Amino acid sequence: MEYIWLARIGFVIFSNGIDFLHFENLYFRVIHDIAGHFIQSVFICSIYSFTELDWIAFIPAGIASVIDIDHFYAAGSFSIKSATKLQKQAPFHNLLLPLGIFALFSLLKRFFKSERLLTLIISLCICLVVHLYRDGIRRGVAIGQYRSEPIPFAAYIFYITTYTFSVEILLKLHASPKDLATEKLILP
Numbered sequence: 197m198e199y200i201w202l203a204r205i206g207f208v209i210f211s212n213g214i215d216f217l218h219f220e221n222l223y224f225r226v227i228h229d230i231a232g233h234f235i236q237s238v239f240i241c242s243i244y245s246f247t248e249l250d251w252i253a254f255i256p257a258g259i260a261s262v263i264d265i266d267h268f269y270a271a272g273s274f275s276i277k278s279a280t281k282l283q284k285q286a287p288f289h290n291l292l293l294p295l296g297i298f299a300l301f302s303l304l305k306r307f308f309k310s311e312r313l314l315t316l317i318i319s320l321c322i323c324l325v326v327h328l329y330r331d332g333i334r335r336g337v338a339i340g341q342y343r344s345e346p347i348p349f350a351a352y353i354f355y356i357t358t359y360t361f362s363v364e365i366l367l368k369l370h371a372s373p374k375d376l377a378t379e380k381l382i383l384p
């Protein structure tokens with residue numbers, strides 16, 4: 197129980213602190229960006245999978261951190277310089293991705309009996325949303341063809357904290373009535 201609060205507080209402190217570091221060197225900036233996404237995602241996976249923390253719990257963190265490869269696709273080049281100066285929108289950097297994954301899973305969840313899969317899908321969606329919002333501080337957040345203005349830092353912290361802490365609501369909405377009745381789904 198205390199552990200999950202440590203992970204939550206760690207996530208908020210880390211998210212507040214990581215973007216105060218600035219590097220002149222382009223390669224350090226890229227490493228800083230990727231490491232920031234990955235560590236935030238690791239915190240999120242620890243929060244959502246706190247009852248079962250093995251390597252599988254961190255697969256969503258890996259997936260949410262590698263979506264930046266779409267910058268190379270959008271730039272049409274493997275050059276880090278072109279990938280960081282995109283004019284076009286990178287295809288995975290769109291809120292439709294986590295919303296689509298969540299909607300698809302909600303439609304198909306009757307075919308999957310695994311509670312674990314539900315936790316992993318929610319972890320993945322929240323990791324993706326937090327990734328998109330963090331990138332949104334500089335570029336705004338895209339949904340479909342629309343792109344918002346850059347998000348103010350305070351609003352970013354507010355949004356990502358709210359999404360990350362909404363674990364109870366999301367899991368309860370998707371828990372089967374049987375699990376809720378027997379309180380098999382132990383929530384903090």
Ligand SMILES: [Zn+2]
Pocket residue numbers: 263264289327331
């Ligand atoms: Zn990104």
